[in-house]
Amino acid sequence: AFDVLVVGGGPAGAAAAIYAARKGIRTGIAAERFGGQVLDTMAIENFISVQHTEGPKLAAQLEQHVKDYDVDIMNLQRAEKLIPAKVPGGLHEVRLENGASLKARTVILSTGARWRQMNVPGEDAYRNKGVAYCPHCDGPLYKGKRVAVIGGGNSGVEAAIDLAGIVAHVTLIEFDSQLRADAVLQRKLYSLKNVTVITSALTTEVHGDGEKVIGLTYRDRNADSSHLVELEGIFVQIGLVPNTEWLTDSVALSARGEIEIDHRGHTSIEGVFAAGDVTTVPYKQIVIAMGEGSKAALSAFDYLIRLAPM
Template identity: 85%
Template sequence: MLDAGLKTQLKAYLEKVTQPIELVASLDDGEKSRELEALLREIAELSDQLSYVRDDADARKPSFAINRVGTDIGVRFAGLPMGHEFTSLVLALLQVGGHPSKATQDVIEQVRNLDGEYTFETYFSLSCQNCPDVVQALNLMSVLNPNIQHVAIDGALFQDEVEQREVMAVPTVFLNGEVFEQGRVSLEQIIAKLDTNAGAREADKLRGKAPFEVLVVGGGPAGAAAAIYAARKGIRTGVAAERFGGQVLDTMAIENFISVEHTEGPKLATALEQHVRHYDVDIMNLQRATKLVPATEPGGLIEVQLANGASLKSRSVVLSTGARWRQMNVPGEDQYRNKGVAYCPHCDGPLFKGKRVAVIGGGNSGVEAAIDLAGIVSHVTLIEFDTQMRADEVLQRKLRSLLNVTVITSGQTTQVLGDGSKVIGLTYKDRIGGDTHRIELEGIFVQIGLLPNTEWLKGAVELSSRGEIVIDERGQTSVPGVFAAGDATTVPYKQIVIAMGAGSTAALSAFDHLIRTSAPVEAAEAVSA
């Protein structure tokens, strides 16, 4: 199962295990059970602290527990945690084995202090780049608090269970038998949902912060670059982000980031955050901005109000709030989101194995999605609004070579159809002939571009007709002291490397603004006191 290089790496990691661990397998006579047993035996041989035990009592087969001997501490996987989940397996081995987590002490104490009994079940797919964060967060919680149990389940391997529980998107988390969350959530977000007083405590903490010299709103590539460039000037810098990493977290393969031949979005997002934390930057995660209040006088303080009721003040602001997936805005889309309507083919594609799906959009993202899905599902129908697909020709040639793909151009999706619990089809209008057609299917993957996250800025800064923040070549907005960068702006090309450059430009422009305004930050603090 493991090649020599991976074994060597894993053996080095397992040297950090300080507590004895049992790998307890529940197996049947199937091929996947034989693969799992081989994997667990290989892992157990890499450390004197690990041992392999077979106990077929668990109903899910193949599955296995990682238990700390003589304690109630452990986690469980149903399936083979390879692919994106191999890191989750390694971390589980280390944490059950006594190696400390990198979570902050405040977060660790929050988990340990949670009252009640919590049984979590997470359905994942091995191709899902969003799933490991959720699996790893819940695994850690089960290690820290004996009242928390967690099992991570490979949805593709337990298809009957997935269909019975109507799981049509990953990750999907059940808590005590009820749906708790769908999609990527961080450890802090999970805790916030369980600890109802966490939001109020965080808001009080934010209200007590002194004004910043540069406040970056948004934690994607543009925001990370802006924070680094500002912090390197030695000035007080803060980042308020709804989720650090932004849209990059939802990106599968990145092959055009100069000097890096290939990486994946979550890896890049982690590297961005680590780089920012290398400097003296105040990172305030899980913070959604709701209003921008410009300074009332030249050199005065700009205010950013947050959803939790707190507000932050700064002498300059860099807006880098990024963008999100554009929706079709047709009847049934909201009702059947995560019930057949999906936006991440890499994540949710394996759940539609052998089924019929549609891809909405004929750009690069849509055609790439159709190509990927064609290897999993029984049939793909790609619907493009325009008279022709807009994807690169090399992608179109590949798509045309696939026998289980139908391409419809000049098609306008008009409705998502469902039976009350899941998608059963869609209707589309032929924009040339005017006829309406119905397609029977089980899944719809929407790939029609991005929308800027700028609704909260209406009336505060100038926006384009598409809702993008209007900026000049220096990243300056219509408001003095407020700069912007990245996918939320009028920059013509929405690319990671361009966002990073724009973030750097905005931070340097903010610094230039600061040195040209007379009021020092100490005076600003005195005014706000």
């Protein structure tokens, strides 16, 4: 059995595995796709102390760093069930889709999240070429340009306010007949001169010139007419979905499906910790996920040294 079993191999899981292994304890990491969301990213310019890197490069470095330690890496393995220990201090079990079952005294859940997509023509082809999901990450790349934000919930309106301070113009597109963001955010949004809000609108296509985004088409749901907006960037803000479908019957989740953690990364189950985008931690970023993963591993170690010797 492992002392620490990490489930998920993104920045949070890699950091957790390294911090655990450096304590000289038996550490394993199972991941469906080592690297996580970082693999889908191109330019990364806010990974502090590294001025510029690219997603696939950082993902390879994450894996190499973990491999420098005595960590049992199980890549391309999807976890499908967590069975908590029957007694305090007992072994937790993680069942994999391939039928295998892993046992561990502590488990660190770091299965991340995924951005909900528009699923319209052009979105896939122009991802990272104008189609973006993270204003904190990619906002500055659109300085002085025209962008759209898709989604009028809190995250969409926050993104529009944020981007309005950087870009030339923001068009916010909301499917519903009204924005769903908090009133205080809406007041702020409507006070901005370089923002246009379009409601009752469904984005139907992303247009590009073969290399980058040049516009989008939306359908006015009231008039049933189509309109083209010329722009350079599209920020899709229609939801970040935590990868917790496999945990609904084991660990306490928030209303949004995120794993509830305290400031030390404890979950509702003793000996089970969580870190990164899959949790209730605010702000989903690489540096934050790494810090959270490190913290969860140290919390797991603190827990282990207090257990009765096995």
